[in-house]
Amino acid sequence: QVQLQESGPGLVKPSQTLSLTCTVSGGSISSGPYDWSWIRQPAEKRPEWIGRIYTSGRTNYNPSLKSRVTILLDTSKNQFSLQLSSVTAADTAIYYCAREMIRFGQYDYMDVWGKGTTVTVSS
Amino acid sequence: QSVLTQPPSASGTPGQRITISCSGSSSDIGGNTVNWYQQFPGTAPKLLIYRNNQRPSGVPDRFSGSKSGTSASLVISGLQSEDEAVYYCAPWEDSLNGPLFGGGTSLTVL
Numbered sequence: 001q002v003q004l005q006e007s008g009p010g011l012v013k014p015s016q017t018l019s020l021t022c023t024v025s026g027g028s029i030s031s032g033p034y035d036w037s038w039i040r041q042p043a044e045k046r047p048e049w050i051g052r053i054y055t056s057g058r059t060n061y062n063p064s065l066k067s068r069v070t071i072l073l074d075t076s077k078n079q080f081s082l083q084l085s086s087v088t089a090a091d092t093a094i095y096y097c098a099r100e101m102i103r104f105g106q107y108d109y110m111d112v113w114g115k116g117t118t119v120t121v122s123s
Numbered sequence: 124q125s126v127l128t129q130p131p132s133a134s135g136t137p138g139q140r141i142t143i144s145c146s147g148s149s150s151d152i153g154g155n156t157v158n159w160y161q162q163f164p165g166t167a168p169k170l171l172i173y174r175n176n177q178r179p180s181g182v183p184d185r186f187s188g189s190k191s192g193t194s195a196s197l198v199i200s201g202l203q204s205e206d207e208a209v210y211y212c213a214p215w216e217d218s219l220n221g222p223l224f225g226g227g228t229s230l231t232v233l
Contacts, residue, residue, distance in 0.1 A: 037221075046211060046224040046225065046226055046227050047160075047168060047211065047213075047224045048224070049219065049221040049222050049223070049224075051221070052221065060220050060221065062219060062221060063218070063219065063220075096167055096168075101173075107215055107221065107222070108156075108173065108174070109158045109170060109173040109174070110158075110170065110222065111170050111173075111179065113167040113168060113169070114167065115166070115167055116167050
């Protein structure tokens, strides 16, 4: 049974870079047909998809965050990571990592989620 | 980017049948499959329905989904107290190049 676990600082200062890691256990991050995503959810709001990384290393980002987001893959550690630069209070949220099922080369659904980690942006 | 509309709340009594709607556009529901997620307080969303009407292993068959045009629906038959949660529709959105979540419907079992 594949499990995902987010880790990283719970507090980030404004204008700094938020960095989180998702560790995949119970399976190889390189195996298909999957890719790997980050989603965030501000308190009392809907989830927002941030971006994904394919096992090839190719990425897709939410256009509204694209200029500030980087997602990287580390197959040796079975991890993928999120970097979000120039953060503000609006980036305060629970951040989740998730596995995306791919079907016919396209996104199908997110079937495994991490438990989430709370990140607060404050000085 | 489009907007997905769900009723903010819904309620029912145990045993009742309840429908949660999700209204979108041609760039999301109209042209793509819809997934539904169930979220309890303090926990991550959980996949409930995928590809409009498919249930993952372990999801009771009293949960069902459908899609017509630019709208989708989640039906819960035989409502139970443990169904109290927030439900999100989440189709693929073309300009986002990823899943777009509806506003969520908070279900209360009276």
